[in-house]
Amino acid sequence: MTAIEIPDGSPFGPDNLPYGVFSTQDGSRRVGVRLGDTVVDLSLLLLDPVFAAPTLNPFMAQGRRRWDEARERIRDAVAGPVPKQALHPLREVRLHLPFEVGDYVDFYASEHHAANLGRLFRPGAEPLMPNWRHLPVGYHGRAGTVVVSGTGIVRPCGQRKDPGEAAPTYGPSRRLDIEAELGFVVGTGSALGERIGVGDFAEHVFGAVLVNDWSARDLQAWEYVPLGPHLGKSFATSVSPWVVPLAALEAARVPLPGQIPAPLPYLRGGADWGLDVDLAVEWNGEQVSRPPYREMYWSPAQMLAHLTVNGASTRTGDLFASGTVSGPAKHQRGAFIELTWGGTEPITVKGEERTFLRDGDHVAITATAPGPHGARIGFGEVAGTILPAR
Amino acid sequence: MTAIEIPDGSPFGPDNLPYGVFSTQDGSRRVGVRLGDTVVDLSLLLLDPVFAAPTLNPFMAQGRRRWDEARERIRDAVAGPVPKQALHPLREVRLHLPFEVGDYVDFYASEHHAANLGRLFRPGAEPLMPNWRHLPVGYHGRAGTVVVSGTGIVRPCGQRKDPGEAAPTYGPSRRLDIEAELGFVVGTGSALGERIGVGDFAEHVFGAVLVNDWSARDLQAWEYVPLGPHLGKSFATSVSPWVVPLAALEAARVPLPGQIPAPLPYLRGGADWGLDVDLAVEWNGEQVSRPPYREMYWSPAQMLAHLTVNGASTRTGDLFASGTVSGPAKHQRGAFIELTWGGTEPITVKGEERTFLRDGDHVAITATAPGPHGARIGFGEVAGTILPAR
Numbered sequence: 001m002t003a004i005e006i007p008d009g010s011p012f013g014p015d016n017l018p019y020g021v022f023s024t025q026d027g028s029r030r031v032g033v034r035l036g037d038t039v040v041d042l043s044l045l046l047l048d049p050v051f052a053a054p055t056l057n058p059f060m061a062q063g064r065r066r067w068d069e070a071r072e073r074i075r076d077a078v079a080g081p082v083p084k085q086a087l088h089p090l091r092e093v094r095l096h097l098p099f100e101v102g103d104y105v106d107f108y109a110s111e112h113h114a115a116n117l118g119r120l121f122r123p124g125a126e127p128l129m130p131n132w133r134h135l136p137v138g139y140h141g142r143a144g145t146v147v148v149s150g151t152g153i154v155r156p157c158g159q160r161k162d163p164g165e166a167a168p169t170y171g172p173s174r175r176l177d178i179e180a181e182l183g184f185v186v187g188t189g190s191a192l193g194e195r196i197g198v199g200d201f202a203e204h205v206f207g208a209v210l211v212n213d214w215s216a217r218d219l220q221a222w223e224y225v226p227l228g229p230h231l232g233k234s235f236a237t238s239v240s241p242w243v244v245p246l247a248a249l250e251a252a253r254v255p256l257p258g259q260i261p262a263p264l265p266y267l268r269g270g271a272d273w274g275l276d277v278d279l280a281v282e283w284n285g286e287q288v289s290r291p292p293y294r295e296m297y298w299s300p301a302q303m304l305a306h307l308t309v310n311g312a313s314t315r316t317g318d319l320f321a322s323g324t325v326s327g328p329a330k331h332q333r334g335a336f337i338e339l340t341w342g343g344t345e346p347i348t349v350k351g352e353e354r355t356f357l358r359d360g361d362h363v364a365i366t367a368t369a370p371g372p373h374g375a376r377i378g379f380g381e382v383a384g385t386i387l388p389a390r
Numbered sequence: 391m392t393a394i395e396i397p398d399g400s401p402f403g404p405d406n407l408p409y410g411v412f413s414t415q416d417g418s419r420r421v422g423v424r425l426g427d428t429v430v431d432l433s434l435l436l437l438d439p440v441f442a443a444p445t446l447n448p449f450m451a452q453g454r455r456r457w458d459e460a461r462e463r464i465r466d467a468v469a470g471p472v473p474k475q476a477l478h479p480l481r482e483v484r485l486h487l488p489f490e491v492g493d494y495v496d497f498y499a500s501e502h503h504a505a506n507l508g509r510l511f512r513p514g515a516e517p518l519m520p521n522w523r524h525l526p527v528g529y530h531g532r533a534g535t536v537v538v539s540g541t542g543i544v545r546p547c548g549q550r551k552d553p554g555e556a557a558p559t560y561g562p563s564r565r566l567d568i569e570a571e572l573g574f575v576v577g578t579g580s581a582l583g584e585r586i587g588v589g590d591f592a593e594h595v596f597g598a599v600l601v602n603d604w605s606a607r608d609l610q611a612w613e614y615v616p617l618g619p620h621l622g623k624s625f626a627t628s629v630s631p632w633v634v635p636l637a638a639l640e641a642a643r644v645p646l647p648g649q650i651p652a653p654l655p656y657l658r659g660g661a662d663w664g665l666d667v668d669l670a671v672e673w674n675g676e677q678v679s680r681p682p683y684r685e686m687y688w689s690p691a692q693m694l695a696h697l698t699v700n701g702a703s704t705r706t707g708d709l710f711a712s713g714t715v716s717g718p719a720k721h722q723r724g725a726f727i728e729l730t731w732g733g734t735e736p737i738t739v740k741g742e743e744r745t746f747l748r749d750g751d752h753v754a755i756t757a758t759a760p761g762p763h764g765a766r767i768g769f770g771e772v773a774g775t776i777l778p779a780r
Contacts, residue, residue: 103534108617121616129615134558135549139617140530140624144493144705145582154583156700159525159654168524170654170699192535192626193544193780219700225519226511227498227529228618231700234530236582264549264560309560310546310609310621311780315534390583390701 001081006036011378015371018242022093029054037090044086056099060187060206061316095241097148102315107138109298113326116338136298136306142234149240149382155389156235160218172389173216176357179324180279180291180334180365183211184300186318193311198270201301210240210365210382211321217337240382248377252276252369254294266309270301277369283349291325291334359388391471396426401768405761408632412483419444427480434476446489450577450596451706485631487538492705497528499688503716506728526688526696532624539630539772545779546625550608562779563606566747569714570669570681570724570755571601574690576708583701588660591691600630600755600772601711607727630772638767642666642759644684656699660691667759673739681715681724749778
């Protein structure tokens with residue numbers, strides 16, 4: 001039996017306990033929690049077969065009461081000495097996609113991001129569409145290309161047409177970008193014809209991850225009318241390997257900045273699920289942005305209520321993401337197209353003028369949030385390196 | 391041992407052999423083929439455990455060579471007497487969703503439909519967007535709400551805003567519609583970063599189904615800018631219970647009507663996968679439309695090549711649909727919004743003037759295609775009844 005060492009000030013203390021799926025050399029995938037820089041094998045700690053599964057889905061499907069109970073048991077167990085064979089140094093394990101993704105919906109919930117993109121994609125027109133302040137605009141992305149942090153991102157090819165060109169050409173994207181987002185994972189779903197009210201958010205949502213919704217802006221700009229983004233987004237979406245339980249984010253809850261006009265009744269009451277999460281974007285090791293999640297216009301409780309108000313069913317593993325997190329200031333923008341104003345205002349990264357992503361570039365998005373007793377809650381990171389087009 | 395009776399002229403003769411998943415009273419789900427009005431239990435006919443699975447996915451994952459081999463074995467086996475316990479009258483079985491859906495992408499491949507919708511949604515503007523003749527426009531739909539024919543369709547609620555209204559209101563859709571489509575089911579997928587060329591269509595695609603992409607036009611019109619349809623479509627998409635193998639559609643292959651301008655090289659060569667499938671739409675038992683699939687501008691081989699040209703991976707069970715099938719003539723339009731020109735030109739159904747769907751309405755879409763030796767290949771039907779909003 002061994003006590004778990006947690007470095008002072010670690011954002012992975014006993015108030016966080018994020019869940020992930022890991023494997024060791026020659027070992028099969030199983031569920032663990034992160035404490036400091038240690039991964040604790042829950043299949044050995046709690047001796048519950050649900051944690052010997054290769055994804056979090058079976059555990060997530062058990063529902064809020066079981067999640068709360070397991071969290072208590074884990075907290076109690078890790079406070080004392082634990083069996084040595086349940087502990088693995090983080091650097092010695094391989095982390096996998098923590099859940100099997102059902103449907104993936106991406107929202108567009110930052111007013112600053114939506115207005116910036118509106119100005120860039122539709123110059124001269126009203127930046128926000130008439131519907132934007134009435135509903136959380138969103139669309140379905142490709143669930144099958146959600147990948148775990150660390151997966152190499154092959155530069156996508158496709159059609160793009162510069163304004164000066166008469167016809168589109170085919171080739172590798174020349175405007176490859178990131179979108180720094182938070183994603184929310186559905187634990188227990190809802191049946192066809194049912195709704196999840198704003199007040200039932202915490203009954204259904206298991207936790208949150210960091211998301212990088214890689215975007216090929218040139219492909220997107222050419223293809224997106226009238227049915228929305230497709231190939232400009234579908235080549236890869238990266239998520240962080242640790243799912244932070246919703247319970248760990250209680251101290252991070254803040255009111256939304258304010259919604260005018262007041263939303264329709266089915267979206268009201270979800271305004272208490274703003275989240276004071278600080279994101280940071282590193283480009284080749286240099287911090288280039290600090291997107292503040294507390295500035296988001298729509299809350300995740302409102303996103304889920306909207307998603308299901310038409311009776312659409314939800315499933316364990318459904319992922320819905322916030323859309324790019326951008327604050328009002330330039331250094332708070334969560335996409336390079338905004339940071340460099342469509343590539344017309346390069347920024348300096350490691351001494352070089354940069355706009356969009358080059359092959360070999362590495363992007364890492366991290367985040368922390370306030371926890372209880374002055375602690376910080378860490379999300380870890382979602383990172384990826386750009387590989388040349390094939 | 392019993393011989394299987396096939397009524398003269400049945401579109402479910404030995405050249406069709408569509409696959410489905412069925413159960414009998416107290417029985418578990420398993421894979422069968424339809425011959426005439428008989429369902430043959432393949433788990434008993436071929437004694438292969440892959441057909442005892444509750445979905446077609448394990449069989450579809452085995453690939454083209456195994457599909458061809460199984461088709462040969464089934465054809466041989468059903469030509470003679472078969473074990474009586476393998477046979478079930480169609481009316482005595484329950485048919486289920488035949489495959490577990492991976493990702494669902496809906497295209498927009500009919501020029502007539504896209505132009506009609508452009509005129510209705512964006513009056514006064516050019517009906518086709520500049521990208522439309524260069525790429526098969528498509529978007530991701532909700533995989534978790536793909537349901538089998540016969541599932542009741544609850545009228546969706548959501549936000550809608552009439553042109554004369556100052557703000558949106560919430561309530562049941564007032565413009566509930568259908569979209570008659572063909573869907574294509576991926577059998578063997580492709581890895582992240584790979585492409586499926588137009589020439590490899592038949593290696594990857596297992597077969598085709600009928601699709602009714604139910605659409606709430608009022609929700610859609612308000613929400614769809616700039617990220618595309620979401621709640622207007624995500625409440626339900628119905629598919630027919632029988633997957634017609636691609637091999638059964640060989641005699642239905644026709645050249646596309648013609649593509650001007652010539653598509654980019656990665657989309658060329660897919661023009662030989664036009665399909666001469668005749669759809670028919672019945673509204674409360676009265677035939678209201680005959681959409682001709684041979685009029686489609688983009689082929690399914692081009693759709694799949696486009697879908698993966700950015701390196702997006704595909705999985706067994708991925709479904710991609712054609713978008714509404716509409717021909718040039720009014721009686722060939724596959725959506726009521728087109729047939730009634732946005733509700734301004736009602737049509738007569740069972741003696742009543744009708745525009746959009748009322749509660750209790752029943753819609754059935756059927757289709758047949760030419761088979762070998764003058765036979766017809768039947769798709770069966772995709773049907774649904776509208777239930778009141780909850």
